[in-house]
């Protein structure tokens with residue numbers, strides 16, 4: 508019985524120990540699980556959406572296909588952004604899959620995304636537009652957050668050298684966001700920015716995308732924009748954006764409607780007309796209080812044809828001057844179109860100037876060639892000469908040399924004749940005097 512009691516005590520102690528161990532293990536496991544969950548909850552979730560994919564090629568220009576380009580940019584962006592701490596990065600597609608806009612937003616919602624960034628490249632209907640732009644939701648917090656991120660993105664794209672076409676909203680017929688991806692994201696409460704990095708069909712932008720390395724640079728730039736906006740830091744990259752100052756954008760009470768009207772005015776004045784060179788200096792004044800001025804184009808034929816679009820030189824100023832070249836023998840009828848941030852334009856007044864009868868460098872060169880051909884045909888030039896020009900130059904000089912010699916000889920002859928005449932007159936005068944003296948003596 509005694510032995511049994513001891514055995515029972517030992518068993519009781521062992522059970523107690525096991526219970527303590529189990530309890531400790533449970534507490535530790537719970538603690539660990541809790542901190543992991545907390546860490547996951549704290550992490551920022553960014554979803555990157557490489558535009559298009561599968562049958563949906565996106566923009567195509569020369570050898571470039573948008574769906575392939577956006578994938579290169581997205582992979583580079585993910586790789587770079589993952590170098591920062593406290594961020595989880597997702598891609599809506601990892602390869603050449605076709606996804607609807609709704610599926611992309613559904614994916615973002617499923618991973619509880621804090622932000623959806625959609626990567627694209629642009630093309631314009633008439634291949635005239637150039638530069639980068641960001642599209643954001645026109646509504647509430649998604650507008651202010653979208654605008655805040657887009658401000659960082661556009662600043663970096665401008666630093667890279669791209670022309671900024673601004674941060675804009677666009678509405679569809681039902682008064683909702685026009686771009687499906689922004690509309691579906693907004694419905695799910697996910698802030699979304701559609702980045703149009705540049706235009707594929709414009710020479711101004713080509714140097715920014717014509718190599719995979721440049722597309723990867725776009726990706727790294729997009730990642731830096733996100734890191735700055737979300738105040739991330741990276742030990743790997745040695746950067747800390749925790750103190751970065753974002754643009755503060757108030758949450759709008761109403762829908763932020765896009766600019767649907769042309770610039771308020773566009774007027775020109777001619778400052779100078781150079782009849783010898785065909786250059787005309789024009790002063791342009793234009794303004795758009797909604798979306799500002801973006802481009803201008805000029806015409807010298809009364810608006811029948813226009814130059815390509817040109818950057819508005821200083822977006823903070825309504826007035827600037829430029830010099831245009833008008834071809835010879837054309838009556839210049841000058842018109843300028845001023846474009847606003849939404850590519851809507853206002854045509855200026857027309858100024859008619861006197862025609863300029865100057866010769867273009869091409870015409871001067873053609874005339875010279877014709878003259879030389881004629882001289883060559885008439886035999887003035889020794890065709891056996893090695894250097895035609897060297898041969899011709901002295902020949903042209905020769906008549907001038909002969910003329911000088913001839914004039915000098917003539918002058919010498921005249922002086923000689925005058926001298927001879929003077930001498931004869933003196934001789935005759937002397938003889939007359941002698942004769943008179945003889946008569947007196949007689």
Ligand SMILES: [Zn+2]
Pocket residue numbers: 558559565566573626627628
């Ligand atoms: Zn696209």
